[in-house]
Amino acid sequence: MTEFLYLVPLITVLVGALVLMFMSMYDKFTLKHFITTTSIFLIIALGFSVAEFGDLFSAKPYNELFNNALVFDTYANFFGVLLIFGTLLIVLIGEHYFYDHSYFKGEFFSVLMFALFGMMLIANSNELITAYISLEIASFAIYILVGFQSEDAKRVEAMFKYLVLGSFIGSFFLLGTVLIYGVSGSTNLNDISTYITTHSGSDLNLIYIGITLLLFTFLFKIAAFPFQSWVLDVYRGAPMLVTAYMASTFKVAIFSLFLRAYLQTFSTIQNFWDPILYVLIIFTLAYGTWIAITQKIIKRMLAASSIVHTGYILLGFISLGQNIDNAYAIMFYLISYLLTAIGAFGLISHIISETKVRVTYEDFKGLAHERPFLAAAMTIFLFSLAGIPSTIGFIGKFYIFTEAINSGYASLTIVAIIATIISVYYYFRLIAMMYFYPASDACTSEGFDDKRISTYIVAFLAALVVWGGIGSAIVFFIPAPNIDAIIEVSKLAIESLFLK
Amino acid sequence: MSAESLSFIIFLPAIVAFGLMITTANVEAVRNIAFLTTTVILALVLKIYINFDPNAGMQFVTNAPWIQTYGINYYIGVDGFSLTILMLIAILIPTSYLLLWEGRTKGYWINMLLVQTGVTGALLSLDVILFYFFWEVMLLPVFLMIGIDGFGDKVFTTIKVTIYTMAGSLLMFIGIIYLGVTFYNEFGFWSFQYNDFTKITTLSYHEQVYLFLTFVIAFGIKIPIFPLHTWIMDTYKNAPTGAVFLLSSIMAKLGVYAIVRFMIPIFPEIYIEYSTWFVFIGLFGLVYFGIAALMQNDIKRMFAYSSASHLSFIAAGIFSLNAYGINGALYLIIAHAIATGALFLLVGVLHDESKFKTISDLGGIAKVAPIFTFIFAIMLFANIGLPGTNGFVSELLIIFGIYEFNHTLGYISALTVIIGASYMLWMFQRAILQDRVGEPRKMRDLKIKEIIGLAPWIILVFLMGVYPEPFIDKFEPTVTHFLNDILKIGVMR
Numbered sequence: 001m002t003e004f005l006y007l008v009p010l011i012t013v014l015v016g017a018l019v020l021m022f023m024s025m026y027d028k029f030t031l032k033h034f035i036t037t038t039s040i041f042l043i044i045a046l047g048f049s050v051a052e053f054g055d056l057f058s059a060k061p062y063n064e065l066f067n068n069a070l071v072f073d074t075y076a077n078f079f080g081v082l083l084i085f086g087t088l089l090i091v092l093i094g095e096h097y098f099y100d101h102s103y104f105k106g107e108f109f110s111v112l113m114f115a116l117f118g119m120m121l122i123a124n125s126n127e128l129i130t131a132y133i134s135l136e137i138a139s140f141a142i143y144i145l146v147g148f149q150s151e152d153a154k155r156v157e158a159m160f161k162y163l164v165l166g167s168f169i170g171s172f173f174l175l176g177t178v179l180i181y182g183v184s185g186s187t188n189l190n191d192i193s194t195y196i197t198t199h200s201g202s203d204l205n206l207i208y209i210g211i212t213l214l215l216f217t218f219l220f221k222i223a224a225f226p227f228q229s230w231v232l233d234v235y236r237g238a239p240m241l242v243t244a245y246m247a248s249t250f251k252v253a254i255f256s257l258f259l260r261a262y263l264q265t266f267s268t269i270q271n272f273w274d275p276i277l278y279v280l281i282i283f284t285l286a287y288g289t290w291i292a293i294t295q296k297i298i299k300r301m302l303a304a305s306s307i308v309h310t311g312y313i314l315l316g317f318i319s320l321g322q323n324i325d326n327a328y329a330i331m332f333y334l335i336s337y338l339l340t341a342i343g344a345f346g347l348i349s350h351i352i353s354e355t356k357v358r359v360t361y362e363d364f365k366g367l368a369h370e371r372p373f374l375a376a377a378m379t380i381f382l383f384s385l386a387g388i389p390s391t392i393g394f395i396g397k398f399y400i401f402t403e404a405i406n407s408g409y410a411s412l413t414i415v416a417i418i419a420t421i422i423s424v425y426y427y428f429r430l431i432a433m434m435y436f437y438p439a440s441d442a443c444t445s446e447g448f449d450d451k452r453i454s455t456y457i458v459a460f461l462a463a464l465v466v467w468g469g470i471g472s473a474i475v476f477f478i479p480a481p482n483i484d485a486i487i488e489v490s491k492l493a494i495e496s497l498f499l500k
Numbered sequence: 501m502s503a504e505s506l507s508f509i510i511f512l513p514a515i516v517a518f519g520l521m522i523t524t525a526n527v528e529a530v531r532n533i534a535f536l537t538t539t540v541i542l543a544l545v546l547k548i549y550i551n552f553d554p555n556a557g558m559q560f561v562t563n564a565p566w567i568q569t570y571g572i573n574y575y576i577g578v579d580g581f582s583l584t585i586l587m588l589i590a591i592l593i594p595t596s597y598l599l600l601w602e603g604r605t606k607g608y609w610i611n612m613l614l615v616q617t618g619v620t621g622a623l624l625s626l627d628v629i630l631f632y633f634f635w636e637v638m639l640l641p642v643f644l645m646i647g648i649d650g651f652g653d654k655v656f657t658t659i660k661v662t663i664y665t666m667a668g669s670l671l672m673f674i675g676i677i678y679l680g681v682t683f684y685n686e687f688g689f690w691s692f693q694y695n696d697f698t699k700i701t702t703l704s705y706h707e708q709v710y711l712f713l714t715f716v717i718a719f720g721i722k723i724p725i726f727p728l729h730t731w732i733m734d735t736y737k738n739a740p741t742g743a744v745f746l747l748s749s750i751m752a753k754l755g756v757y758a759i760v761r762f763m764i765p766i767f768p769e770i771y772i773e774y775s776t777w778f779v780f781i782g783l784f785g786l787v788y789f790g791i792a793a794l795m796q797n798d799i800k801r802m803f804a805y806s807s808a809s810h811l812s813f814i815a816a817g818i819f820s821l822n823a824y825g826i827n828g829a830l831y832l833i834i835a836h837a838i839a840t841g842a843l844f845l846l847v848g849v850l851h852d853e854s855k856f857k858t859i860s861d862l863g864g865i866a867k868v869a870p871i872f873t874f875i876f877a878i879m880l881f882a883n884i885g886l887p888g889t890n891g892f893v894s895e896l897l898i899i900f901g902i903y904e905f906n907h908t909l910g911y912i913s914a915l916t917v918i919i920g921a922s923y924m925l926w927m928f929q930r931a932i933l934q935d936r937v938g939e940p941r942k943m944r945d946l947k948i949k950e951i952i953g954l955a956p957w958i959i960l961v962f963l964m965g966v967y968p969e970p971f972i973d974k975f976e977p978t979v980t981h982f983l984n985d986i987l988k989i990g991v992m993r
Contacts, residue, residue, distance in 0.1 A: 388640070389633040395567070398629075398677070402570070405674075406681045413677075417670050424666045425659065428643075432655045436647040471566060487569045 003061035006052070006072035009045040009080055010120055016041030017113030024106030031098055031105075035091060038109045042088040042116075049081045053489070058496045060126075068188060071126035074496035078331070078489065079123035079256035086249035086338050087116045089457060093346030094241040096454040100353035101239070103149040115141030115245075119253035123260075128177040128187040128214075131257055135173070135221075139166050142250060146238040158237025165230050169220040176213030179206045193265040208272055214261070215276070221254045222310050225283035232291065235303035240352060243299065244345030247306045248338045255313065255334055262320060263327060264497055270321035277318045281412060285311035285419040292426050296360045301426055302344055305385060308419055309337055315409070315416055316400045322407035328490035329399035335486060336384065336396035336468060343461040344381040347374060350454045364430060366439025373455075375434045377462040382427040384465045387420055392468025395483060505548065506560050506576050506624055509541050509586075514617035517610045527606050531597070534609040538594035538616065545590035554580050554977045558626070566630070570680070571690035575627040580978035581830065582623050584971070585757055588834050589619055589750055591956060592841055598953025599845040600742050603852070608649060608742060611641035615746050622754055628676050628762070629692045632669070635758075638751065639665055642743050649740035657738040664721055664731040672718030675711045679766070682707075698765040698986075712770045715763050716778075722755030723811050726785035736804035741848025744800070748807045749841035753833045756814050760826070760982065768987050775819040779902060782816025783913055785809065790919035794926070797858045799847055802927060803840070806883070809920065810836045816913065817898035821987065825901020826979050827972060832894035834971075835964065838957050839883040839891060846876050849950070853943050862931040869945040873932055875954055880928055882961045884921045890964035 020037060023029050058073035060066070091112070098104040118138030125131040143166065147159025181187050183206045184195035196207060220227035235243045266273070288307030295301040316330040351367070351374060352359075368375035384393030397420070404413045471483035516537045520530050552559060561577035578586060593616055600608075618638025625631035639662070647658040679697050684690050686702045703711070721728045736744050764771055786809050793805035814836065817829030849872070856862050866873040878889075885891035895917060903910025946954075964971055 383640075389636045398570075401674070402677050402681060405677050406684065410674075410678065414674060417674055421663065421667045421670050424663055428659060428662050432647055432658055435644060436655050436658070482568070484568050 003059065005048070006059055006061050008048045009084065010117065010124070012041055012045040012048065013084070013113055013117045013120060016045070017110050017117055020106060020110035020113060024110060029106060034106045034109045035095060035098065038091050038113065039088065041113070042084055042091065046081065046084045046088060049077060049084060052077050053081065056492060056496050068190075069127040069130040070121070070124045072124060073493075075260065075493040076124045076256075078493035079252065080120050082252050082335065082338060083116060083119045083123065083249055083256075086252065086342060087112065087245075089342045089461070090241055090245050090249065090346070093244075093342060093454050093457040093461070094349060096353045096452050097239075097241055097349040101149075103151075104239075108145070108148060111141050111144050112245075115145065115250075119250065122253045123256040125257065126189055128173075128180065128189070128192075131261075132170070132173050132177065135217075135254075135257070136170060138250065138253060139170065139221075142242070142246060145242045145245070146234060148239060148242070152237075154237045155239075158234045161230055161237075162234045165220070169217050169227070172213045173217040176210040176217075179210035179213070183207055183210075189261060189265045193268070196265065196268050204269065208269070211266055211269070211273070212276075215273070218254065218258045219280070222251055222313075223307055224310050224314060225280055225287050225307075228284070228287060228307050231307060232300055232303055235306075236297070236300050240299065240345060240349035243303065244342050244349070247303065247345065248341040251306075251310070252334050252338055255330065259317075259327060259330060260497070262317070263324060263494070267320065267324060274318055274321050277314060278409075278412065281311055281314045281318060282415055284308075284314060285415055289419045289422050293422060295426070296362075298348060298359065298361065298364065298430065299345075301361075301430075302341075302348075305423065305426070306341065308423060309341075309385075311419065312397065312400055312416060313337075315404050315412060318412070319400075319404045319407035319409055323403070325491075325494070326403040326407065327494050328487055329396075329403045331490040331493065332399050332486055333396040336392040336465075339461055339464055339468070340381050340384040340391075340393055343458065343465060344378065344385065346454070346461070347378050347381065347458050350374070350452075350458060361429060361433050364433040365437035367434040370439050374458065377458050378434065379431050380462045380465055382431055384469070386424050386427040390466065390469045392465050394469055504562065505544055506578060507562055509544055509548075509590075510576070510617055510621045510624060512541060512617075513537055513613040513620075517613035517617070520606070520610055520613075525606075527604065527609075530606045530609050531601070531604065534613050535594060535597045537613065538590075538597060541616070542590045542594055545586055548578065549583060549587050549974075552578070552580070552583055552974065554974050557978075557981070561626075566627075569690070570629075570692065572629045572692050573627050574630060575693055576621075576624040576630070577626050578624055580975035581760065582757070584830060584834065584975045585623055585753060586620065588753070588837055589616070589623070591960075592749060592837060595953040595956060596742070596745055596841065596845055599849065599950050601949060604742075605649070608645065608740075611645045612742060612746075614638075614641040615750075619746075619750055619754060623757065626695070627693050628679075628697065631694075631758075631762075632673060632676060635672075635754075636666075636669055638754075639669075642739075642746060642751075645743040646735065646739040650738045650743075651740075652738040653734070654738050657734045661731050661735045668718040668721035668728075671714045675714035675718070678707075678711060694762055694765065697762075700766075708767055708770050712763065712767045712774070715767075716759075719755040719758045719763075720815075722758075723752050723815060724755075724808060725812055725815050726781060726788055726808075729785075729789070729808050732804050732808060733801055736807075737798060737800050741845060741851070744848075745841050745844045748804075748844060749837040752807070752811055753837055756811070756818060756829070756833055759815075759818055764982055765986050771819075772821060772987060775821050776906070778819035779816045779905060779909055782812045782814075782819065783902075783909060783916065785812030786816065786913075786916050787919065790916065790923065794919065794923040797860060799856070799859050799862070799927070799931060800851075802859070802923065803843060803847060806920070806923065807836075807840050810840070810883070813895070813898060813913075813916075817901055820898070820901040820905040821983075822901050822904050823976075823979055823983060824897050824904060826982070827976065828894050828897025828899075828901055830975055830979070831890065831897060831964070831968065831972065835882060835890040835894045835961075838960055839879045842879040842954060842957050843876070843883065846872065846879070849946070850943070859927060859931050863934045865932045865943055867935075868943045871946050871951065872943070875946065875951075875958065876932060877928065878958055878961060880924050882965075884924050885917060888965045889961050890968070891961075893965055893968045 056074055060068050060071050115138050118134050118141060121134030122138060125134055143159055143163045146162055147155050149155050177187055180192060184192050186192060223231040285308055288304055288311060292301055292304035295304055313330055313333055316333060319326050384391035387393045387397040401413050468483060558577040558579050564574045566572050566574045615638055618634050621634030622631055622638060625634055643658055643662050647654055650657060680692050682703055683696060683700050686700060724732055789805045789809035789812060793802050793809060796802035796805060814829045814832050817825040882889040882891045885895040899914050902913045
C-alpha cells in the first residue's frame with residue numbers, strides 16, 4: 001500500500017490529463033470548467049506530494065514492474081512538489097489570459113498536464129532511457145504548447161524551430177546513452193556510478209564522450225551557451241504563459257535530472273566537466289547579459305535574462321565539484337527563480353490581457369499611476385531577479401556566490417557579479433518606465449478588473465518573494481516558518497540520494 | 501530602557517510607511533503621521549543618548565538568528581560612534597520635515613520614512629549581511645524620490661546613480677562573502693558578525709589589499725571621494741530637495757561611518773599602511789572639488805561640489821591615524837550634516853519660491869527675506885568653519901590630526917580652508933546680498949514652522965562650537981578603543 005502511495009501524485013496528474021482530454025471532446029464544458037478541473041487535480045497531487053514530505057525515504061516501488069527505472073525518494077518528491085506547484089501557479093495566474101485569448105481550449109490543459117507528467121517522471125527517473133523518454137514526453141507537450149495558436153505565423157515558426165532543434169539535440173542524449181551503455185553495460189545511474197568508481201584511465205574514454213553528449217542536451221534544454229540561439233525566438237513566439245512555464249518549471253525539471261545524475265553518478269569524474277563548464281558559464285553570462293541590454297520588448301528581455309540566470313545556476317553546478325553539499329544552493333536558487341519568473345511573466349500576461357499593447361519598455365510608461373498595485377508587485381519581482389536584498393532572489397544569489405567562492409571560484413563569481421551589476425540596468429529601466437513617466441494615452445485601459453484570481457496569485461507570489469528574502473527572524477512578531485526551513489528540506493532531499 | 505528599543509527605532513518608520521501606503525489618507529494626514537513618527541523616534545533616541553555609558557562599549561544589543569545555516573544574525577547594538585550619528589539622524593530628519601512641509605506628495609513622505617529605516621538599520625547593524633541588507637534598502641526609496649519628483653533628465657540620473665551605487669555595493673558583497681568564506685575555512689563555522697571577521701588571520705597580504713580596496717570603493721562611492729564622485733553632479737542637480745538632503749547629509753556619512761566601523765577593525769595593518777594615500781586623496785579631493793565649486797554658476801551643483809569637498813576632508817581626517825584627526829572627522833560629520841543639510845534645504849525653499857536657474861539669476865534676497873538670509877549666513881559660516889561654530893572645532897581638530905600625521909600635508913590642509921571660504925562667500929555675495937538689476941526679487945521669508953525646524957540646528961552649531969566637551973565625551977572612548985586596541989597606536993592626547 002505504501003508503495004502505491006508514492007505513485008499517487010504521478011497517477012493523479014496522468015488521470016487528470018486524460019480526464020481533461022475526454023472533457024475537451026464535449027462542447028458543453030467551458031474554459032472555467034477546465035481551469036477548475038485542472039486546479040483540482042493539481043491540488044490533489046500537490047496534497048499527496050506534500051504529505052509524503054518531511055521524512056527521509058528512498059523507495060523503488062513495484063520493482064519487478066519498473067525494473068528500478070523509477071525511484072521515489074525525498075529528492076524526487078522535492079522536485080515533484082516544485083513542478084506541481086509551478087504548474088498550478090501558471091494555471092491560476094494565467095486565468096485572466098486564458099479567458100482573454102480565445103484559442104485556449106480544453107486541449108491546452110490536457111497537454112499542460114501531460115507536460116507536467118513528463119517532468120515529474122524526469123525527476124523520478126533513475127535510468128537514462130527512462131529519463132530520455134520522460135524528457136521527450138515533456139518536450140513534445142511543450143512543443144505543442146508553444147505552437148498552440150496555429151494561425152499566428154510567428155508561433156508556428158517558433159514551434160518548428162524548437163521542435164526540429166529539440167529533437168535533433170535529443171538524439172545526442174540517446175547517442176550518449178548508447179556509448180555509456182556500450183562501456184558499462186547498463187543505463188542505470190547506480191550501475192554506471194559503480195562502473196566509474198571501479199575503473200580508470202582509458203576505460204572511461206567512451207564514458208567521457210557519452211557524458212559530453214548528454215551535456216549537449218542538458219545545455220540545450222536550459223538554454224546555456226552555445227545552445228541558446230533558439231531561446232529568444234521561441235520564447236517570443238510562444239504564448240506568454242507557455243514562456244513562463246518553459247523559463248521556470250521546465251527548467252527546474254531539467255535541472256532535477258542533471259543534478260541527480262551529477263550527484264549520484266558523474267561527480268567522480270568532475271575534473272573532466274569543470275573546465276568545459278567554466279568557459280561555458282562565462283559565455284552564458286556574457287551572452288545573456290549582452291542580449292538582455294539590447295532588447296526593447298519586455299518579454300524578450302525576460303527571456304534573455306533567463307539565460308543569465310542559467311549562468312548563475314551553472315555557477316552553482318561547477319562548485320558542486322568541490323563540495324557536493326552545495327547542491328542545496330542550486331535547489332534554493334531554483335525555487336527562487338521559479339517563484340520570481342512565474343511572477344514576472346505571469347504579471348505581464350495579466351496586464352497584456354487587458355491592454356493589448358503593453359509590449360515594449362515604452363508601453364510600460366506610467367503603469368504605476370494606473371495600476372499601483374501591479375507596478376509594486378512587478379517591482380518586487382524585478383528586485384528579486386536583480387538580487388536586491390529583502391527578496392528571495394538575493395538569498396538565492398547569496399548562497400550560490402558563497403558556495404562558489406568557498407569552492408575556489410572567486411574569479412568566476414566576480415564575472416557573475418558584474419553580470420548582476422549590468423542586470424540592474426535592464427531591470428531598473430523597467431521600474432523607471434513604470435514609475436517616472438505619465439501614462440501614454442494609447443496604453444490606458446478602462447475597466448481593469450482587479451477581482452480576478454490572477455491578481456490574488458500575483459499578490460501571493462509577491463508576498464512569497466519578500467518572505468523568502470526576509471524570513472521570520474527579522475520580523476520577530478510574525479510567526480512564520482524561517483527561510484532556513486527551505487534549506488533543511490533541500491538538504492533532506494539530497495540526503496535521500498545516499499551519497500555518503 | 502530595554503534592548504528592543506533599538507529594533508523599535510529601526511522598524512517603526514517602515515511599519516508606519518507600509519501602513520500609510522495602504523490607507524487612502526490625504527497628503528496632509530500622511531505628512532503629519534510621518535512627522536509624528538519621527539518625533540517619537542527622536543524622543544526614544546534622546547532617552548538612549550542619556551542612558552548611554554560612553555565607557556561600556558557596545559550597548560542595547562539584540563541578537564536573534566536570521567539565516568542560521570550561514571550564521572547570519574539579526575544583530576544590532578550601539579556604541580559611542582554610532583550613537584553620535586544616530587542622534588544626528590534623529591534630529592535632522594524631523595526638522596527637515598518642517599522645511600519640506602508644503603507641496604509634497606504622499607509617496608514622498610512614505611519614501612522619507614523608508615529611508616530612515618534603511619539608514620538607522622545600517623547604522624546599528626553589527627552583522628555584515630544585515631548591514632548590507634539595510635545599505636541597499638536605504639537606496640531604493642531615494643531612487644524612487646529622484647525618479648518621481650526630480651527635475652531635468654531625471655530618469656537618466658536615477659539609472660546612473662543606481663548603477664553606480666549598486667556596482668559599489670555588489671563589489672562590497674563579494675568582499676563580504678570572501679571574508680565569510682575565509683572565516684568559515686579557518687574556524688569551521690559560519691559567521692558574518694564583524695567582530696568575528698576581525699579574528700581572521702589566514703588572509704594573505706594581497707588578499708587583504710584587494711578586499712580593502714573593494715570596501716574602499718563601495719564606501720567611497722557613497723561618500724563620495726575622488727575619483728568615484730561623478731554620480732553626484734547630476735544627482736544633486738536633478739534630485740528633489742529631500743533626496744539631496746538625505747544623500748548629502750545622512751547617507752554620505754554612513755559611508756564614512758562604515759569605513760571606521762568595518763575597515764579599521766578588519767584590516768588594521770592595511771589601513772595603517774595605505775593611510776598616507778588616502779589622506780592625500782582626501783586632500784586632493786578637497787582642493788579639486790573646492791576649485792570646481794568656485795567655477796559653478798548653478799547653485800545646486802556648487803553645493804554638490806562644496807559638500808564633496810568637505811566630505812573629502814572628513815575622509816582625510818579618518819585616515820590620519822590619531823585621535824585628533826578621527827575625533828575631528830567625527831565632529832565634522834555632525835557639523836557638515838547640519839550645515840550642508842540646512843543649506844540644501846534652504847536652497848530648496850529658494851528654488852521652490854523663485855524658480856531660479858543659476859547664481860547669476862539671483863540677488864536681492866537679503867532685502868526681501870532677512871530671516872532667511874540670517875540663517876543662511878549662519879549655516880554658511882558654520883560650513884566655512886568660522887570660530888565659534890562647530891565647523892571650526894572640527895576643522896581645527898582635523899588639521900591638527902593631519903599635521904601630526906605629516907607636517908607638510910598639515911600645512912596644505914590648513915591652507916585649503918581658504919578655498920572653501922572663497923567660493924562660499926563669493927556665492928553668498930552674488931546670490932543673496934547684491935541688488936538685482938530690474939524688478940525686485942519676489943521671495944517669501946521663512947515661516948515660523950521653518951524657523952522652529954531650524955532652531956535646534958542653529959543652537960547645535962553654536963553649542964558644539966563653543967562647548968564641544970560633552971559631545972566629544974560620548975564618542976571619545978570608542979575612538980580611543982579603535983586606536984589603542986585595534987590599530988595599536990597609542991593615543992597622543
